[in-house]
Amino acid sequence: MMDTLLDVEDLWVRFPSRQGVFDAVRGVSFTLGRERLGIVGESGSGKSMTGRAILRLIRPPGIVEAKQIALNGDNLMEKSEKDMRAVRGQKISMVMQDPKFSLNPVMTIGAQIIEAYRQHNRTNHADAYAKAVEMLQAVSIRDADRVMRAYPHEMSGGMGQRVMIAMMLIPNPQILIADEPTSALDVSVQRQVLDIMDGLVKERGMGLIFISHDLNLVADFCDRVLIMYAGRIVEVCEASKLSQAKHPYTRGLLNALPRLDAPRDHLEVLQRDPAWSTAPSVSGRVA
Amino acid sequence: MMLDIDTLNVWFGSGRDRVDAVKAATFSVARGESFGLVGESGSGKSTILRAISGLAPQWSGRMVVDGTPLTKTRPKAFYKAVQMVFQDPYASLHPRHSVDQVLGETLHLHGFGDIDARVVKLLDDVGLGQKFRFRYPHQLSGGQRQRVAIARALAPEPQLLLLDEPTSALDVSVQGEILNLLVDLRRDRGLTFVMVSHDLSVVGHMCERLAVMQNGQIVEVLGVDALRQNAATHPYAQSLLAASI
Ligand SMILES: Nc1ncnc2c1ncn2[C@@H]1O[C@H](COP(=O)(O)OP(=O)(O)O)[C@@H](O)[C@H]1O
Ligand SMILES: Nc1ncnc2c1ncn2[C@@H]1O[C@H](COP(=O)(O)OP(=O)(O)O)[C@@H](O)[C@H]1O
Ligand SMILES: [Mg+2]
Ligand SMILES: [Mg+2]
Numbered sequence: 001m002m003d004t005l006l007d008v009e010d011l012w013v014r015f016p017s018r019q020g021v022f023d024a025v026r027g028v029s030f031t032l033g034r035e036r037l038g039i040v041g042e043s044g045s046g047k048s049m050t051g052r053a054i055l056r057l058i059r060p061p062g063i064v065e066a067k068q069i070a071l072n073g074d075n076l077m078e079k080s081e082k083d084m085r086a087v088r089g090q091k092i093s094m095v096m097q098d099p100k101f102s103l104n105p106v107m108t109i110g111a112q113i114i115e116a117y118r119q120h121n122r123t124n125h126a127d128a129y130a131k132a133v134e135m136l137q138a139v140s141i142r143d144a145d146r147v148m149r150a151y152p153h154e155m156s157g158g159m160g161q162r163v164m165i166a167m168m169l170i171p172n173p174q175i176l177i178a179d180e181p182t183s184a185l186d187v188s189v190q191r192q193v194l195d196i197m198d199g200l201v202k203e204r205g206m207g208l209i210f211i212s213h214d215l216n217l218v219a220d221f222c223d224r225v226l227i228m229y230a231g232r233i234v235e236v237c238e239a240s241k242l243s244q245a246k247h248p249y250t251r252g253l254l255n256a257l258p259r260l261d262a263p264r265d266h267l268e269v270l271q272r273d274p275a276w277s278t279a280p281s282v283s284g285r286v287a
Numbered sequence: 288m289m290l291d292i293d294t295l296n297v298w299f300g301s302g303r304d305r306v307d308a309v310k311a312a313t314f315s316v317a318r319g320e321s322f323g324l325v326g327e328s329g330s331g332k333s334t335i336l337r338a339i340s341g342l343a344p345q346w347s348g349r350m351v352v353d354g355t356p357l358t359k360t361r362p363k364a365f366y367k368a369v370q371m372v373f374q375d376p377y378a379s380l381h382p383r384h385s386v387d388q389v390l391g392e393t394l395h396l397h398g399f400g401d402i403d404a405r406v407v408k409l410l411d412d413v414g415l416g417q418k419f420r421f422r423y424p425h426q427l428s429g430g431q432r433q434r435v436a437i438a439r440a441l442a443p444e445p446q447l448l449l450l451d452e453p454t455s456a457l458d459v460s461v462q463g464e465i466l467n468l469l470v471d472l473r474r475d476r477g478l479t480f481v482m483v484s485h486d487l488s489v490v491g492h493m494c495e496r497l498a499v500m501q502n503g504q505i506v507e508v509l510g511v512d513a514l515r516q517n518a519a520t521h522p523y524a525q526s527l528l529a530a531s532i
Contacts, residue, residue, distance in 0.1 A: 043458055157328075188327065188527075188530045213459070257463075257488065258488045260514065265470065
């Protein structure tokens, strides 16, 4: 993979408190090309903080430290907050688990997309409207005109998530960070949302960071996977080879899953080794 | 039969706002059996459990638990025999009640005397141990909270446990521990389970038979072998299985 979009080197996210400093992300390094990069791990392992830190969206007192977070060679760590605002949304977009928290509840979907579009493009209302409809159609929303008039609470989870992705695509970002984007959706709808993101990676050459706790889903959908434990990457592997992962933590997670093709009386219980959380983070960088 | 459901209809609201959440559902569960309910969100799975446990007041049809037909008001013995465990243990536990209070009050409510000894036993039975006895919900992990919720459900010594997505909010490693606990409890106590899950592999692991729901209706009841062999016959059930594998 020649084409590195993002290069994250030695990323730390720290939360100082009266009891001392809690390190939520501990020296994580990885690159992202025009690929679907999965980040998996249990809750609390630092997946969301890693995603947010890239956009420098960690709220104080949280601190982000890194040797570099380079977007096309340009170190985001050195940017002013004002310049970061241009990066967010324009070059790197983020989709969260629950679209209901990200959309304005008292504005129609149409008004929100048009507003977002006009923030990025000098154009009149009619053009922006046409563009918004086009965006909705790009995420497989068929009755786009009706959705334009709808309010967020009138949409199902899958529809809301598609609208969010449509909004994120307006500035044509190079990178999409999707944090558990389908965890709240039914399997059939999940598939549709994944297909849309898949198309974006293939057709627009976008880089996708796909954060999930679902190993099967990541194995199925991504190209490469980082497995996180206690703020560190413990293993990096090709998604299609996740079932052959070697780290005892990854193996433990896989074996804890019930399987229709392999019935058992009892599921394997993950035995945690304290050494997992002290071993240095494995690098997910591809030269 | 532990549970017999015949042409059950459940609705919410009235007039124009009426929602028919369950339509003519029919199934039965033998004593000691574990029965699954699967289907997309909004298909009526939780509503069936809520109707059985008396939390959905508007229903028609026939529900029989352990030979006793259910009426609009449930006798005290019913609440002893049938207990429910919800998806989100945080929402179902009072934030300012310690584990000891939660279990003690439940035992008291059901008329038990030897409360102290029973609390100790319940904590051991769900694998928590005594060091958790005086903790509050916010001092527990998600899996530990779900163990408390299971201990509370076990307190009145029920025969039928209604489990509504009991592990959906948990990490897979913790899910495995809770499912193992439920398997052991069912075997040791001869419990009957009705379990809702959106995860077919969880239902396949836990249940002998399952019903597939769509828009408030049960479209197919199948055995776990048919599930494993992807051998549903109803087109919707087939598509649900296909999407999950
Ligand atoms: N504001 C905060 N203060 C202290 N710790 C925090 C804060 N926000 C998150 N954390 C901790 O950071 C760790 C990583 O969190 P997160 O990245 O959200 O995990 P994941 O997304 O993998 O579930 C967790 O242990 C969490 O408790
Ligand atoms: N208290 C309620 N008032 C009105 N409608 C409800 C209520 N509870 C559930 N419903 C509706 O009943 C249907 C079935 O819901 P539910 O049983 O929760 O589905 P599931 O558990 O399969 O996701 C849905 O359309 C839901 O919106
Ligand atoms: Mg997260
Ligand atoms: Mg439900």
